[in-house]
Amino acid sequence: MKRGTIIVGAGIIGLATAECLLRLGFKVLLLEQGKVGQESSWAGGGILSPLMPWHYPEAVTRLTQYSANLFSEWASALHTSTGIDPEYSQCGMIVLPPYDIKTAIHWCSKNDIHINQLKLPRFIPSNRNGTIKQCDTMQQTILLPDIAQIRTPRLLQALRQRVIQLGGEIIENCTVQRLIVKRNSVSTLETSSGQFAADHYVIAAGAWSAKILGQYAFGLTIKPICGQMLLFKFEHPPIPAILTQSSTYLVPRKDGHLLIGSTSEDKGFNKRITVSARKQLLKSALAILPQLYKMPVIRQWSGLRPASPLNIPTIGQHPDLTNLYINSGHFRYGVTMAPASAEILTNTMIGAPQPFDVNPYQY
Numbered sequence: 001m002k003r004g005t006i007i008v009g010a011g012i013i014g015l016a017t018a019e020c021l022l023r024l025g026f027k028v029l030l031l032e033q034g035k036v037g038q039e040s041s042w043a044g045g046g047i048l049s050p051l052m053p054w055h056y057p058e059a060v061t062r063l064t065q066y067s068a069n070l071f072s073e074w075a076s077a078l079h080t081s082t083g084i085d086p087e088y089s090q091c092g093m094i095v096l097p098p099y100d101i102k103t104a105i106h107w108c109s110k111n112d113i114h115i116n117q118l119k120l121p122r123f124i125p126s127n128r129n130g131t132i133k134q135c136d137t138m139q140q141t142i143l144l145p146d147i148a149q150i151r152t153p154r155l156l157q158a159l160r161q162r163v164i165q166l167g168g169e170i171i172e173n174c175t176v177q178r179l180i181v182k183r184n185s186v187s188t189l190e191t192s193s194g195q196f197a198a199d200h201y202v203i204a205a206g207a208w209s210a211k212i213l214g215q216y217a218f219g220l221t222i223k224p225i226c227g228q229m230l231l232f233k234f235e236h237p238p239i240p241a242i243l244t245q246s247s248t249y250l251v252p253r254k255d256g257h258l259l260i261g262s263t264s265e266d267k268g269f270n271k272r273i274t275v276s277a278r279k280q281l282l283k284s285a286l287a288i289l290p291q292l293y294k295m296p297v298i299r300q301w302s303g304l305r306p307a308s309p310l311n312i313p314t315i316g317q318h319p320d321l322t323n324l325y326i327n328s329g330h331f332r333y334g335v336t337m338a339p340a341s342a343e344i345l346t347n348t349m350i351g352a353p354q355p356f357d358v359n360p361y362q363y
């Protein structure tokens with residue numbers, strides 16, 4: 001058994017990091033203030049790509065693409081070892097206008113991403129009588145056929161089980177309150193359940209990461225941005241692929257559930273769901289899929305994304321405290337980025353070569 005590591009936070013990033021370290025023979029303890037995987041990661045839609053990928057810097061493109069390519073094998077290995085199917089599916093994503101088609105085509109060709117231009121019938125939302133009117137043809141609709149989705153609550157359950165199978169320990173309802181620092185390293189974590197010590201510490205506490213670091217945050221600007229989602233249930237999936245338009249997206253699950261996302265609200269750690277968000281999401285979703293008219297919303301929920309500037313996470317060693325590492329700030333794409341972020345952090349901890357230039361993610 002190698003040296004011991006404590007990971008703070010058992011969302012997708014903490015769990016994926018734990019799984020990666022355990023596979024290498026590390027001893028791992030996860031401390032979670034609530035229950036495993038119930039915060040931002042649970043709320044996620046599970047789209048394994050940025051929504052309009054051409055809007056993001058190279059550092060996001062590289063990390064999301066490398067990570068998305070790991071998913072099929074990762075999900076299948078988790079399914080085999082735990083019996084829990086995270087429902088990975090390469091369903092494709094249809095992008096509806098308005099957007100700049102030239103930029104999209106250029107970006108896809110530069111990044112070797114398949115793209116099909118579609119001519120889809122365009123509908124206008126059903127009126128009060130429920131009639132759906134067909135209008136002209138969309139000239140600028142594209143399908144990105146390689147984009148996949150995963151069912152995040154199931155992925156989290158599978159990861160939890162895998163971590164335990166590999167000998168990892170998880171303590172729930174344990175809030176890390178303070179780092180106790182001696183010289184230039186962390187000596188202990190003060191928590192609601194007493195003190196814990198290890199050789200290495202990883203902060204993977206999502207939107208709470210800077211709060212935990214306190215005076216050692218040193219300009220780390222991760223903050224919560226609330227996202228709300230709606231859930232519908234059809235008998236069969238009403239659409240064959242993920243559909244996205246501007247900031248709205250519809251994700252069909254194979255059992256007929258349909259997710260509608262999402263809002264982006266800067267209101268601190270408040271994640272109360274609201275009527276106004278529900279109306280806003282419904283309005284934009286109806287413009288895309290008029291069949292939703294008169295259908296009941298079966299659930300509404302929210303999560304706090306760990307927001308970082310330009311959506312670039314921090315993955316690496318703390319600049320001052322030698323045994324402290326950060327894997328956080330994945331903002332809108334932490335599910336997509338999880339396996340690659342875990343791999344990069346683990347490589348940093350053991351001094352192994354990285355799959356590409358990881359300087360943009362350094363603290």
Ligand SMILES: Cc1cc2nc3c(=O)[nH]c(=O)nc-3n(C[C@H](O)[C@H](O)[C@H](O)COP(=O)(O)OP(=O)(O)OC[C@H]3O[C@@H](n4cnc5c(N)ncnc54)[C@H](O)[C@@H]3O)c2cc1C
Binds near residue numbers: 033040041044177
């Ligand atoms: C509505 C919505 C839709 C999204 N859709 C997608 C999508 O389609 N695709 C995609 O890739 N990403 C998506 N995301 C983003 C993605 O969910 C996040 O980037 C990701 O979940 C971040 O994971 P995390 O593990 O860092 O954070 P979290 O899941 O929030 O986990 C952090 C954990 O740390 C724990 N913690 C905090 N403080 C302490 C403490 N003091 N002590 C102990 N534990 C602590 C928390 O309780 C929590 O469990 C979406 C997010 C939202 C909100």
